[in-house]
Amino acid sequence: MLDISLPLILIGPTGAGKTTVGRVLAAKLNVSFFDLDEEIETRSGANIPWIFDVEGEDGFRDRETRVFADLVSQGDVVVSTGAGVVLREKNRELLMKHRHQVIWLQVDLKTQLDRLKNDKNRPLIQVTDPRGKLQAMAAEREPLYQAHAAIQVQTSKTNPVIVVRQIIERLKGENHENA
Numbered sequence: 001m002l003d004i005s006l007p008l009i010l011i012g013p014t015g016a017g018k019t020t021v022g023r024v025l026a027a028k029l030n031v032s033f034f035d036l037d038e039e040i041e042t043r044s045g046a047n048i049p050w051i052f053d054v055e056g057e058d059g060f061r062d063r064e065t066r067v068f069a070d071l072v073s074q075g076d077v078v079v080s081t082g083a084g085v086v087l088r089e090k091n092r093e094l095l096m097k098h099r100h101q102v103i104w105l106q107v108d109l110k111t112q113l114d115r116l117k118n119d120k121n122r123p124l125i126q127v128t129d130p131r132g133k134l135q136a137m138a139a140e141r142e143p144l145y146q147a148h149a150a151i152q153v154q155t156s157k158t159n160p161v162i163v164v165r166q167i168i169e170r171l172k173g174e175n176h177e178n179a
Contacts, residue, residue, distance in 0.1 A: 004171045005101050006031060007077045011145055012105035013138060014083040015112040017155040017163070021105060022080035024164045031076045036085065040067050065090050072098065083137065086144035095148040103167055104149035109134060111156040 008025065010018040019035045026033030040063050041047050051060045065088050071079045072094055085091045095102050107115075112134055127133050146152075151170045155163050 004029065004168070006075060007072050007079055007098065007101060008167075008171075009072065009095065009098055009102045010078070010080040010105055011085060011095070011102060011149060012083065012155075013107060013112060013141065013145075014134070015115040016083075016105040016107040017115075017160060018080035018105055020160045021155065021163050021167075022078050024160045025167060026078040028164055028168070029078065031078060032074070033078045034071045034080070036064065036068055036071065036079060036081045039071060040064060043067060061088055064088070069094060083141065086141055086148060092144065092148060099148065100150045101171075102149045103151045103153060103170075104145045105163070106152055106154045106156075108156045109138075 006029075008029075010022050010025075012018055019038075022035065023033050037048055040051070040060075044051060044063060046054075048060065051063065055063075061084070064082060064085060068079070068081065068085060068091055071077060081091075086095070109131065113131060116130070116134075151167065153163055153166050153170070158166075
């Protein structure tokens with residue numbers, strides 16, 4: 001196994017490829033993978049749109065914070081978060097605690113829109129102007145991604161296997177810098 005500190009936490013905007021990259025990364029490292037949103041749905045017995053409808057965004061964020069803390073505490077895992085995980089102070093504290101293991105996956109707006117055009121499972125972008133909503137979300141969240149990630153990787157025009165290779169190379173570099 002590679003000498004990389006775990007857990008690894010993938011953050012970034014909706015449509016950046018966190019789940020796809022996370023699965024490939026976990027397989028490469030031979031560790032468990034968790035998609036935070038999928039885990040919330042599994043533990044809740046309800047899908048994300050239903051949770052938003054019934055409990056609102058605050059209810060969803062409460063669930064997200066609890067499940068995120070549990071997953072990160074498991075150690076040898078890769079966790080792909082939802083795009084809004086950085087909005088809660090408790091989540092940001094966990095991200096700072098694991099800062100050298102936090103990877104910000106970046107994506108351009110055109111790619112984001114292409115990837116999300118048929119996705120009905122993301123309540124926050126089910127609006128008349130998804131482009132404007134994604135731009136507003138980026139304006140709010142990008143400074144938080146920047147502040148909490150040790151590594152940034154662009155996913156717009158790149159194969160997930162190449163993204164994983166870039167992540168591993170950068171993680172190895174981080175480990176040498178912090179040794």
